[in-house]
Amino acid sequence: MKRAVSVEQIMRNVVYALLPICGWSIYQFGISALALILVTTLSCILTEAFFNWMSDRPNSLGDYSVAITGLLLALTLPPGFPLWMAAVAGFIGVGLGKSLFGGLGYNVMNPALIGRAFVQAAFPVAITTCTPSFAPGRFLEFIPSSLALPFMSPVDTSDWVREHTIDSFSGATPLALQKFEHITVDTMDLLTGSVAGSVGETSALLIFVCGLYLAARKMMNLRIPAGIFTTTIVLTLPLYLMNPEVYPSPQFMLFSGGLMLGAMFMATDMVASPLTPRGLWLYGAVIGFLTVIIRLYGGLTEGVMYAILVANALSPLIGSITQPRVYGETRDGRGKGAES
Amino acid sequence: MKRLQMGFLNFLTKRKTFPHGIHPLEHKELTAQLKIRRLPFAHRMIIPLSQHRGAPSLPIVKVGQEVVRGEPIAEAGGFVSVPMHSPVTGVVRAVNELVATPEGPKARAIIIETYAGSRQEVLFEGYRDIDTMSPQELVQAVQDAGMVGLGGAAFPSHVKLLPPEGKKIDTLVVNGCECEPYLTCDHRIMLEQTEKLIRGIRMVMKATGAQRAIIGVEDNKLDAVTQIREKLPADSGISCEAVETKYPQGAEKMLITSLLGKEVPSGGIPADIGVAVYNVGTLAQLGELIPKGRGLIERVVTLSGPGVEKPGNYLVPIGTPLRFLLEQVGAKCDAGEVILGGPMMGMAVASLDVAITKGVSGVVVYKPQEEDLKPRTVFPCIKCGECLSACPVRLNPAMLGQLAGVREYELMETDYHLNDCFECGCCSYVCPSNIPLTQYFRIAKAINREAKIIG
Numbered sequence: 001m002k003r004a005v006s007v008e009q010i011m012r013n014v015v016y017a018l019l020p021i022c023g024w025s026i027y028q029f030g031i032s033a034l035a036l037i038l039v040t041t042l043s044c045i046l047t048e049a050f051f052n053w054m055s056d057r058p059n060s061l062g063d064y065s066v067a068i069t070g071l072l073l074a075l076t077l078p079p080g081f082p083l084w085m086a087a088v089a090g091f092i093g094v095g096l097g098k099s100l101f102g103g104l105g106y107n108v109m110n111p112a113l114i115g116r117a118f119v120q121a122a123f124p125v126a127i128t129t130c131t132p133s134f135a136p137g138r139f140l141e142f143i144p145s146s147l148a149l150p151f152m153s154p155v156d157t158s159d160w161v162r163e164h165t166i167d168s169f170s171g172a173t174p175l176a177l178q179k180f181e182h183i184t185v186d187t188m189d190l191l192t193g194s195v196a197g198s199v200g201e202t203s204a205l206l207i208f209v210c211g212l213y214l215a216a217r218k219m220m221n222l223r224i225p226a227g228i229f230t231t232t233i234v235l236t237l238p239l240y241l242m243n244p245e246v247y248p249s250p251q252f253m254l255f256s257g258g259l260m261l262g263a264m265f266m267a268t269d270m271v272a273s274p275l276t277p278r279g280l281w282l283y284g285a286v287i288g289f290l291t292v293i294i295r296l297y298g299g300l301t302e303g304v305m306y307a308i309l310v311a312n313a314l315s316p317l318i319g320s321i322t323q324p325r326v327y328g329e330t331r332d333g334r335g336k337g338a339e340s
Numbered sequence: 341m342k343r344l345q346m347g348f349l350n351f352l353t354k355r356k357t358f359p360h361g362i363h364p365l366e367h368k369e370l371t372a373q374l375k376i377r378r379l380p381f382a383h384r385m386i387i388p389l390s391q392h393r394g395a396p397s398l399p400i401v402k403v404g405q406e407v408v409r410g411e412p413i414a415e416a417g418g419f420v421s422v423p424m425h426s427p428v429t430g431v432v433r434a435v436n437e438l439v440a441t442p443e444g445p446k447a448r449a450i451i452i453e454t455y456a457g458s459r460q461e462v463l464f465e466g467y468r469d470i471d472t473m474s475p476q477e478l479v480q481a482v483q484d485a486g487m488v489g490l491g492g493a494a495f496p497s498h499v500k501l502l503p504p505e506g507k508k509i510d511t512l513v514v515n516g517c518e519c520e521p522y523l524t525c526d527h528r529i530m531l532e533q534t535e536k537l538i539r540g541i542r543m544v545m546k547a548t549g550a551q552r553a554i555i556g557v558e559d560n561k562l563d564a565v566t567q568i569r570e571k572l573p574a575d576s577g578i579s580c581e582a583v584e585t586k587y588p589q590g591a592e593k594m595l596i597t598s599l600l601g602k603e604v605p606s607g608g609i610p611a612d613i614g615v616a617v618y619n620v621g622t623l624a625q626l627g628e629l630i631p632k633g634r635g636l637i638e639r640v641v642t643l644s645g646p647g648v649e650k651p652g653n654y655l656v657p658i659g660t661p662l663r664f665l666l667e668q669v670g671a672k673c674d675a676g677e678v679i680l681g682g683p684m685m686g687m688a689v690a691s692l693d694v695a696i697t698k699g700v701s702g703v704v705v706y707k708p709q710e711e712d713l714k715p716r717t718v719f720p721c722i723k724c725g726e727c728l729s730a731c732p733v734r735l736n737p738a739m740l741g742q743l744a745g746v747r748e749y750e751l752m753e754t755d756y757h758l759n760d761c762f763e764c765g766c767c768s769y770v771c772p773s774n775i776p777l778t779q780y781f782r783i784a785k786a787i788n789r790e791a792k793i794i795g
Contacts, residue, residue: 001364001521001765002712007719007772063719105773200502223506223724270724275738277728319739326757327593327733328606 007104008272010219015105017210018071018265024206025199029079029131030138032146033199039083041070043090043113051099065104069094072112072265075200076258076305077119080131080143084150089115109312110269113305120305120313125212126154130173130196131161173197175257177282178248190255197257204255211264224273225263227284228291229254235292247296259291262304272312279315279322286311286318347734353714355559357584358597360732362766364587364684365520366560367472369643372525374652376532381428381454385659386439386695387413388449392488393495394420399435399450406431410464410634413450422486424450425635427657429458436663441690442680449695452659466633470543475501478547478630485629486636486698491515491526491590491619492681493701497626501547503611510555512545513599513610516568516620517583517590519558520682523702525640526620528653530557530564533624534571540623541578543630555580555620556595564772588764592617594732606760630735641665641696645683647675647705656696658774663692665703676708683712684765719773727767733760737767737777744780747785758784 025033048066052059060066073093077086093115098107120127131143138160159290174185174195189195201207214220231251239247253259258266267273267287274283287307294303311318390396395417407413407426414424434451441447454460473481483498503509512631514537518526530537541553557565559582568580583589583598593604595617602613610617625636637658644651656665662678671678679686680700696703706713727737733755743752754759758781767777 001769001772002716003362003770003772005770005772006716006774007722010722010724010772065722103720105722230613265633270722273723274617275723275728275736277725280725323736324728324734325755326595326606326735326760328603328608328760330605 002173006221008063011068013214013217013219014068014265015064015071017214018068018075020073020210021200021203021207021261024203025075025079028133028202028204029143029199030135031140032072032138032143033079035083035142035146036077036079036081036086036199037071037074039069039086040074040077040090040115041089044070044073044094047091047094048099048103051095052103055099057103063104066094066098067301069098069111069115072110072261073115075261076112076116076198078127078130078197079133079199080129081156082123082126082148082154083146084148085119085126088122089119091115092118096297099324105271107271109309110266113266113309113312116305117309121306129154129157131157132196133202173257173301174252175295178252178256179295179301182245184248184252185256187251187255190252201258201261204260207260207264211268214264214268220264220268221273221280223277223280224268224284224287225279226283228259228263230266231285231288232292235289236296239296252261253292253295257295257302258304262291263287266304267311269312274314274315274322276319276322276324278324279318282318282322283311283315286314292328355582355584356556356598357586357589358594358732360730360734360766361586361588361594362730362769363585364769366585367522367644368524368527368560370522370651371642371653372527374524376525376528376640376653376655378655379660379665381460381657382660383454383456384433384661385427385430385452385454385657386449386661386693387424387427387452387659388439388441388447388695388697389414389424389436390447391424391494391658391697391699392422393493394418394499395771396448397421397424401432401435401450403435406523407452408463409458410637412464412635413452416483420496420499422483422488422498423635425464425473425486425637426452427637427659428452428454428509429460430454439695440693442596442687442689442694444690462634462637464634465674466636468633470539470631475547475549478543478641481630482547482626485626485634487622487626488636488698488702489619490621490625490639490698491744492685492699492701494697497618497622500611500616501544503548503616504609506609508614509548509550509611509616511600511616512541512550513549513596513615513617514541514553514555514620515590515592515595515617516555516557516561516564518594519585519590520588520684520686520702521587521668522644522704523642523682524644525642525701527561527564529621529624530561533628534567536627537568537574537620538571538573538578538627539631540618540625540627542576543626544616544618544623545577548766550616552579553576554578554599556583556589556599558583558585558589560585572764583618584664587588587766590689591732591762591764604699606757636698638702639680639696639698641700642702643669643671643692643705644702645706646710647677647678647707649747658696658698660696661692662689662696662703665696666692667686671705674708675705676710676713677706679704679706684769685763715787716774718775720738720775721773724772726770726772730766730770732764732766733757733762735761737781740784741767741775741777741780744784745768749784750791752781752784753788758788761785
């Protein structure tokens with residue numbers, strides 16, 4: 001006898017859950033976002049196919065896991081990110097982060113985040129250049145930086161931004177505004193996503209709902225996001241109450257930047273997260289803790305990516321210290337049978 | 341949909357249950373309403389000498405000897421062993437014949453040819469008054485009857501009546517869960533043999549000194565609960581409880597936890613916490629056989645599954661060849677798979693020449709085109725954790741599976757409690773990567789056992 005749910009079905013449903021987020025980002029940022037999503041997904045798929053061919057492994061594209069990596073990677077990049085850099089991110093993410101470890105099931109860290117971490121280090125300017133959302137004509141023309149030639153620096157987008165926006169656009173994400181200028185963006189804007197930011201991390205509400213779909217289908221474990229949110233709130237609330245001028249409010253922390261996408265779709269990558277129920281809480285708590293520390297005290301505006309990568313690395317350890325208590329095991333950790 | 345409704349009811353009525361487990365499709369509707377019927381006798385009976393846990397029985401008949409239905413043909417080979425009785429009136433054709441078994445290796449058996457003209461009456465019996473028998477006499481009578489656990493484990497029943505030195509049985513747990521899909525023989529026994537069941541319970545309570553008995557029945561058999569409750573005598577110390585329908589509710593340790601809220605120590609037996617567990621089928625047979633002084637020669641078997649034309653519950657003489665049985669119920673030889681026991685824990689047979697033994701509670705036949713039989717791609721473990729939330733003994737099957745993949749069998753036992761696994765199959769059932777975890781664990785245990793024997 002066998003339950004019907006299979007790996008392909010789980011992975012396909014994750015793709016389904018990501019599609020509305022992609023749709024919203026395309027609506028928000030236009031063809032640049034669409035091109036970015038296509039390029040990263042294609043780059044990831046080709047990389048996996050290439051490594052499968054190199055290592056004589058059977059075709060693994062049918063399990064949809066590499067498509068998830070591609071979509072997720074695009075969602076973490078800024079909309080005007082040069083497409084060739086996005087392709088590099090996809091190659092590094094799947095190649096270094098997944099295929100070299102042995103493919104699906106063997107990756108230590110989330111491949112999409114590996115890709116992003118690489119381009120963050122390699123192209124620090126491009127990855128922090130944000131362009132305004134809902135630019136007029138976004139469905140007809142690319143953001144100029146998108147089309148940079150391979151191995152060429154993208155053109156400066158500030159002129160383009162000035163042309164296209166009525167209001168003065170600072171080019172800063174809500175997190176950067178808060179961190180460096182202490183301007184807090186309205187929570188409502190964060191929820192609906194009418195803010196600047198990476199392609200797919202703007203609408204916290206949409207991401208949350210899509211995540212809930214997966215959880216409802218029992219294809220995602222809600223313990224991880226719950227652990228992340230709880231820790232974030234618990235850590236930031238006292239600081240905020242002490243000094244609201246400097247420290248952001250907990251709701252701002254939750255809904256800004258990549259936290260929602262990270263918590264719902266990145267940290268919940270089954271392969272790189274612990275197995276045990278208690279381990280999942282602990283893993284979430286580690287991510288929440290590191291995110292808050294990096295965001296509030298680090299030099300970066302955004303900490304979710306590194307927080308998840310570090311927690312990924314810790315997850316085998318977390319797993320081994322949170323083994324479940326086996327049925328009939330006595331309190332000193334040994335059952336009757338262990339004596340013999 | 342059915343499952344949703346059941347879950348909803350459970351929430352309202354707060355059925356007793358255990359954590360984790362799974363809800364496979366039950367398919368019990370095929371046979372649940374069908375009364376127990378008798379089948380013709382097969383021409384040739386195969387009685388393996390090792391149908392139970394423990395030492396094999398020792399034959400006491402010779403080739404060519406005539407035997408009467410119910411006559412002892414083999415004696416117990418030790419304390420943890422039981423005698424065998426002839427299921428038919430006929431003539432012994434072979435002793436120590438090597439025959440096929442569901443487990444694989446061939447085993448010794450007595451072959452009896454049935455007399456076609458015989459009326460097949462049980463003549464070999466001696467009436468006894470169980471009320472005047474002492475506990476010791478009862479234990480001996482249970483062994484003499486050749487009784488083993490009929491739920492599937494086939495552990496000699498009398499052994500459980502005598503708890504180890506220093507242990508005392510205070511509670512008798514009666515297992516009427518029948519959590520395996522397709523099987524309904526225990527359900528029918530509870531409905532049709534209620535008096536015998538209660539007689540058996542009282543006998544075991546007397547023999548063990550247990551003060552109370554609790555009958556645990558899954559709540560998909562509420563008609564059985566009602567019927568048993570109606571017939572229970574007042575002040576007998578016996579009660580009947582409905583528990584949640586969930587696999588593996590009928591596992592001894594799970595049912596104890598559901599009913600009593602206690603856990604059997606890891607590596608221990610129920611007697612360690614003062615409990616003895618008996619299957620309803622076993623107790624009903626005890627209630628039938630002991631007063632008459634008869635031996636166990638037949639049992640109720642559920643014959644079901646998509647490959648059976650006339651599914652039902654049949655009273656089958658022990659030793660009936662499986663092939664004969666399948667012919668009787670219209671199962672075709674092109675069956676895709678034949679499973680002895682239930683589909684979750686039962687064993688698929690490689691040969692139809694095996695016999696129905698004392699521990700076979702059901703035969704499930706699948707057609708070749710059955711979805712469950714199609715080969716599935718095995719993916720690497722994606723560490724989804726489904727197996728951890730399914731495992732009723734709260735093991736870490738994913739970790740165990742990975743260790744089995746790299747042949748760390750000893751580590752599986754020392755650090756990850758391999759020996760607490762009772763192979764219920766929940767982990768394999770839920771695994772989205774189709775990893776045959778339970779099979780891995782069986783192999784690992786076998787290798788560890790061998791390693792210990794070698795030294």
